[in-house]
Amino acid sequence: EEGAALILAAPERRRSNDSLYDYRPSNDLLYLTGFEEPESAALFLPGHPEHPFVAFVRRRDPAREVWDGARLGVEAACERLGAQRAHPIDELYARLPELLVDRRRLVYALGEDEEADREVVRCVRKARWLARRGRAAPLAILDPRELLHEQRLLKAPEEIAALRRACQVSAEGHLRGMRCTRPGMREYELQAEIEYHFKQAGARAPGYTTIVGAGANACVLHYVDNRAPLRDGDLVLVDAGAEVQWYTGDVTRTWPVNGRFTGYQRTVYDLVLRAQMDVIREVRPGLPWPELHRRAVRTLTEGLVDLGVIEGPVERALEQKTYARYYMHGTGHWLGMDVHDVGAYARRGEEGRPLEPGMVFTVEPGLYFPPDDADCPEPWRGIGVRIEDDVLVTADGCEVLTAAAPKEPEEIEEIVGRPA
Numbered sequence: 001e002e003g004a005a006l007i008l009a010a011p012e013r014r015r016s017n018d019s020l021y022d023y024r025p026s027n028d029l030l031y032l033t034g035f036e037e038p039e040s041a042a043l044f045l046p047g048h049p050e051h052p053f054v055a056f057v058r059r060r061d062p063a064r065e066v067w068d069g070a071r072l073g074v075e076a077a078c079e080r081l082g083a084q085r086a087h088p089i090d091e092l093y094a095r096l097p098e099l100l101v102d103r104r105r106l107v108y109a110l111g112e113d114e115e116a117d118r119e120v121v122r123c124v125r126k127a128r129w130l131a132r133r134g135r136a137a138p139l140a141i142l143d144p145r146e147l148l149h150e151q152r153l154l155k156a157p158e159e160i161a162a163l164r165r166a167c168q169v170s171a172e173g174h175l176r177g178m179r180c181t182r183p184g185m186r187e188y189e190l191q192a193e194i195e196y197h198f199k200q201a202g203a204r205a206p207g208y209t210t211i212v213g214a215g216a217n218a219c220v221l222h223y224v225d226n227r228a229p230l231r232d233g234d235l236v237l238v239d240a241g242a243e244v245q246w247y248t249g250d251v252t253r254t255w256p257v258n259g260r261f262t263g264y265q266r267t268v269y270d271l272v273l274r275a276q277m278d279v280i281r282e283v284r285p286g287l288p289w290p291e292l293h294r295r296a297v298r299t300l301t302e303g304l305v306d307l308g309v310i311e312g313p314v315e316r317a318l319e320q321k322t323y324a325r326y327y328m329h330g331t332g333h334w335l336g337m338d339v340h341d342v343g344a345y346a347r348r349g350e351e352g353r354p355l356e357p358g359m360v361f362t363v364e365p366g367l368y369f370p371p372d373d374a375d376c377p378e379p380w381r382g383i384g385v386r387i388e389d390d391v392l393v394t395a396d397g398c399e400v401l402t403a404a405a406p407k408e409p410e411e412i413e414e415i416v417g418r419p420a
């Protein structure tokens with residue numbers, strides 16, 4: 001009750017000349033208020049007798065609204081946002097000092113926006129000046145993120161519903177992608193087919209830049225160029241997720257362009273799938289987070305030694321991390337409003353946090369054999385496979401939210417190139 005919390009909207013960003021990037025509100029503000037407009041802020045004053053929540057929004061502006069669309073405006077803000085008071089955003093820094101008087105702590109995320117930081121610090125100084133005759137002013141500026149992100153890590157039922165939908169739509173997009181794949185099409189055409197499904201199914205946009213990597217492009221982890229042709233005989237790796245109600249899916253599937261795995265492709269695919277299933281089978285409350293990666297690494301390393309890609313024995317390969325040349329990323333990450341969602345993977349003093357019901361994360365092992373890796377036996381070079389699903393931790397295990405995207409190789413071979 002002695003604190004105040006100020007949460008600012010993300011700034012708009014210029015793409016080039018006078019056009020802006022598609023506006024994506026900041027997740028912390030969305031999480032707390034649901035408000036989607038740029039140039040806004042929420043000020044929380046817990047325990048305040050008249051206005052525990054003060055909203056700052058853009059003024060109505062008929063001339064601007066002709067160009068940019070309707071704004072909520074100050075008059076409608078209280079009712080729509082549940083605030084007790086609303087002011088125009090251009091008055092934020094003029095009003096803030098007085099609103100901070102008698103508040104001992106200001107909760108505000110320093111370090112995101114230097115200009116805003118300067119203004120906020122100036123307001124705290126001004127509040128101290130106003131408080132000099134027997135009132136109080138903030139002693140400290142505290143970061144909201146540890147607390148807020150801990151809350152965001154454990155999903156509420158409404159959040160799980162949104163994630164469920166985002167994951168379903170993401171998985172369906174992959175299914176559509178498989179169906180319309182044919183040799184000779186471009187990576188971006190496949191991207192367009194998948195994203196078309198996302199939008200048709202009610203997603204606002206992809207939750208991150210879609211990766212479509214054909215052939216050896218699959219070995220570039222964040223490949224987004226997406227311009228190469230899909231060649232007969234190659235695999236294509238697609239990492240694409242739909243964003244629904246500001247929550248995103250994150251799904252990867254890898255399939256043969258012509259609908260048939262070669263023997264070598266199938267061997268790599270089966271190994272990655274086995275690693276993924278081994279991890280998913282382990283997921284349950286209480287399991288420490290790092291165990292998931294350990295499990296994936298063990299299965300992949302055993303397989304790589306068996307194939308003669310890396311030298312055994314397995315225990316030494318694990319110790320010396322020789323697998324890391326072909327499996328260089330983690331096995332998963334929290335998922336939510338951000339694709340790499342917020343929340344600590346280990347709390348202070350912990351090696352890894354135990355899983356809890358309501359956590360959502362990805363399971364995404366892969367193997368990538370670069371085309372120019374002289375140490376890699378020739379037949380494997382240029383093959384890249386990742387299989388990524390999103391799971392919700394339940395009371396006694398987990399639920400795979402992206403199960404609608406086929407991943408059994410026989411099923412994939414049935415579907416690829418066969419429009420529904």
Ligand code: GLY
Pocket residue numbers: 208239250333339364388
């Ligand atoms: N799509 C980004 C990732 O899988 O982490």
Ligand code: MN
Pocket residue numbers: 239240250251252388
């Ligand atoms: Mn992904």
Ligand code: MN
Pocket residue numbers: 250333362364388
């Ligand atoms: Mn991921």
